[in-house]
Amino acid sequence: MVALRVMLVDDATVIREGLARLLRDEGLDVVAQHADALGIVSAVEQSRPDVVILDVRMPPSHTTEGLVAAVELKASHSDVGVLVLSQYVETHHAIDLLRGAHSGFGYLLKERISAHSDLVDAITRIADGGIVIDPEVVRRVLDTPRHADPLDRLTAREREVLALVAEGHSNASIADLLATSGRTIETHTSRIFTKLDLEVTTATHRRVLAVLAHLRASTS
Numbered sequence: 001m002v003a004l005r006v007m008l009v010d011d012a013t014v015i016r017e018g019l020a021r022l023l024r025d026e027g028l029d030v031v032a033q034h035a036d037a038l039g040i041v042s043a044v045e046q047s048r049p050d051v052v053i054l055d056v057r058m059p060p061s062h063t064t065e066g067l068v069a070a071v072e073l074k075a076s077h078s079d080v081g082v083l084v085l086s087q088y089v090e091t092h093h094a095i096d097l098l099r100g101a102h103s104g105f106g107y108l109l110k111e112r113i114s115a116h117s118d119l120v121d122a123i124t125r126i127a128d129g130g131i132v133i134d135p136e137v138v139r140r141v142l143d144t145p146r147h148a149d150p151l152d153r154l155t156a157r158e159r160e161v162l163a164l165v166a167e168g169h170s171n172a173s174i175a176d177l178l179a180t181s182g183r184t185i186e187t188h189t190s191r192i193f194t195k196l197d198l199e200v201t202t203a204t205h206r207r208v209l210a211v212l213a214h215l216r217a218s219t220s
Contacts, residue, residue, distance in 0.1 A: 003029040004127050007049035009066065010085075011035045011058045019053070026120045035059070037069035041076050050127045051081035051104075056088045064090050074105060081126035085110060085119075089140045106132035131168050138166045153195040161188045 006028050010016040013035070020030045032047040034040075036059045044052060052073060054066040067090055070082045081104035089109070106126050112134055113119050122132040154162065164174045171185045178185070 003027055004051065004123060005029050005031045005047070005049045006123065007032045007034070007044065007047055007052045009034045009037050009040065009052060009054040009058070009069070011055065011062075015055075022116055023120070023123075026116060028120065028123065037065045040069040040073055044073060044077055044080055049080065051083055051123050053083045053085050053123070056084060056086035056090055070105075079104070081105065081123075081129075083108065083123060083126055083132070087111060089137055091140050103129040103131070107137045108132065108134045109136055112136065133167050135163070135167050138163050151196075154192060158188055158192050158195075161185065162192050165189065165192070 006023055008016050008020055008030060010019070016033055016035070020033060023030055031049050032043060034043060037054060038059075040052070040054075052070075054070055056066040057063060058065040066086065067084060070084055073080060074082055083106040085108050087110050089107075104126050106122055108119075108122060125132055151159065151162075160178070161174060164177060169177065171189060172182055175182045175185045
């Protein structure tokens with residue numbers, strides 16, 4: 001099996017090199033490392049990674065360069081997976097990324113990754129076109145103030161289910177997490193999508209995109 005090709009973009013040398021060592025030990029191929037996100041599109045075209053891992057705050061301003069680069073990269077190279085791996089949640093640009101990408105992206109918080117295998121699994125899923133979103137990122141997005149919020153139509157239980165859908169869980173997974181039946185969750189998700197005027201689909205990534213697209217639209 002050919003090893004997944006990964007590019008690392010993080011201005012902290014110790015973190016970047018430590019992450020590179022970890023990924024190589026797990027059998028991934030770290031093809032390039034960069035200390036900033038400037039010229040990220042050209043760098044990707046040169047190294048041809050399967051997945052690019054970026055921090056949020058990088059030079060020169062240490063604000064949202066990583067997320068801006070992620071949005072730019074997904075717009076120009078939709079086939080390349082992008083994983084934002086940071087200790088920060090920047091809601092505005094995160095929503096732009098989640099809205100614009102149709103597959104192969106993720107946003108995880110560094111301190112919430114409990115095992116090396118969790119990170120490798122996330123990278124693999126993103127390389128396969130999946131979506132991986134940290135629950136805290138989902139919570140921040142859901143809590144973003146909105147005018148005439150359609151989410152007000154949902155019951156407390158439906159909001160709980162919606163948050164799990166937005167994290168990428170299947171109906172079966174949600175049923176296990178909430179200790180209820182799959183049929184009950186199917187009923188909840190059907191009602192949620194009806195109330196939010198969203199298409200009902202069994203494809204997990206399409207469900208996530210529909211939810212996030214709706215959330216992004218309602219912040220304007």
